[in-house]
Amino acid sequence: MAKVELKKIGKVYEGNVRAVDDANIVVNDKEFVIFVGPSGCGKSTTLRMIAGLEDITEGELYIDNKLVNDVPPKDRDIAMVFQNYALYPHMTVYENMAFGLKIRKLPKDEIEKRVKEAARTLDIEKLLDRRPKQLSGGQRQRVAVGRAIVRNPKVFLFDEPLSNLDAKLRVQMRAELIDLHYRLDATMIYVTHDQVEAMTMGDKIVVMKDGKIQQIGSPLYLYNQPINKFVAGFLGTPPMNFLTVKVIEEGGRIMVDEGSFKLVPAPEHHPLLKAYVGKEVTFGIRPEDLENVTAFAPGSTLKAKVTVVEPLGADINIYAATAKSSMIARVPPHHLFKMGDEITLAPVMAKGRYFDKDTELSILPVRWDEQAK
């Protein structure tokens, strides 16, 4: 197993189109790292550069401390699972899984041993004689993973492998891949645009946008300490609420004023907000940090009108609006809300985030890479 290190990696296509810019990532041995971001953010290009399917325009790529910029894919000791599986249609499942080993001229009995072992691991032993078109989406997915496993590579690469599956199967395969990582104890890099996959599967998430890495860290670190408005809004469903507020000082107390309500920030945030007095900032609060309270509750509260109610069973998503802003609150299903009701919400101010209105960067101190020293 191996460590993968990207140093100032960049990709520029013909016509000076920059797909990836200055990517610095360390994927430690046995780590499960997720590249996540909206389509066109450069995550797949980065993965393909690691695989060797795309040339690296600038920077250095190390696998196991060896510079591999000019090493062909077959000699990088990696295996890749593609979005549409790319199972060879003219070969059986067995032949598909054995192909990479056959090309590498492994002895026949060794190939058979490895294929059967992988088939057992993935519970596809009964499918070995079938052709890809005779398999369901989930089975194809398993075979594609099996083809990667038999190679016993240093690094596994996954390019949106679950995006062609239906919602239910996706949840199941997600759990299976997590389990597989645990059992194989392998270095894995996984690309997805689905933030739920990113949050649930990875040891570490790399959030990308417009070819640039936004932030690197564990799922919870990124969820709780987003470096900018994009990361804050990208991770989490429903997404974080963003309200434009003005920082004011009243009687020596720092407050944020939305127009229709005022909130008192948590004491630890006061010193940082002081520099913004008189200016507008973006206040971010997650839906689960907006508590539904009675109209006479003490502390910072706000009143809003319910516009949409989404009962999910375990909790309710309430879409509410003030004169200036709209927000979503996730509350326990204790109370039946109707559209048009007035609701009193109390933001958990210690969980609130503040972003500079121009740069969209977090005003609260946050690390760009959680592990970087």
Place this chain on the structure above:
Amino acid sequence: MADARPGEGGFGHSAALATRRIAFIALSAIVLYPLLWNLISALKSNQEILESPWTLPSAPRFDNFARAFKEARIGDYFLNSVMVTGLALLILALLSFMSAYALSRFAGKATAVVKSVYMAGLFIQPIVILVPLFLMLSRVGLLDNRATLIVVYAVGALPFSVYLLAGYLASVPRDYEESATIDGCGRYAILFRIVAPLVQPGLITVMIFNFFGFWNEYPIALTLIYSEPKKTLPAGISNLYEIARYATDWGALFAALAIVLIPTILVYALTQKRLTSGVMMGGLKG
């Protein structure tokens, strides 16, 4: 053809259907009758052919075939045709596949030039360049050579075949090739172990289309080959016809024609479905 479904349409519908069927039967008769007449005449004696051309033979004269084979060298012509057509198809399949792959996978100035050359080739009928081709080959001493004919056939059919295959290849996702790259395949292993099986239907279509062209080709074969034992069927038969005009062995001539026709009919009958889907393939994706 749309068949009438139960409960659908009334008299008008079945009348329309009947009219359409009669029209198709009539058309089929027009196409099939000469073929059938040829096959029947191949079994008649010379006298029967001249005196009662529309009747069945009193007794089948298989010796017509024997004569065609023995005296008119049809056996030699047949073998030459098989060899020339077979080898030309093989060379064509290999060249057009590799060329189409390069054109569909590598974009650049060089490929654009090659594409234009093929495009130009599509508009040039072989008959137009027959005289310069003859002069050129005669200067380098390659006339009356079956290998020359094979190469001329294969190369002449290249533009059309490359276009057909490039269209087909465009529909084959590159992921297979990338997956094979990671599996450890080199360029040629990818080409022949992964891509070739995937474009097999396209390759077969190209070969069937060109089979008819090569098997029946007449002017080039007539111009480039002049010694009797090297001739292919179409050229050889014309020779037979010349002889028949004076010796009037019509039975042997029709038997020889039947020998030319039968492989064509067989190939067409066996591959008809693939041919029509091949036309669609070229039309939609080419």
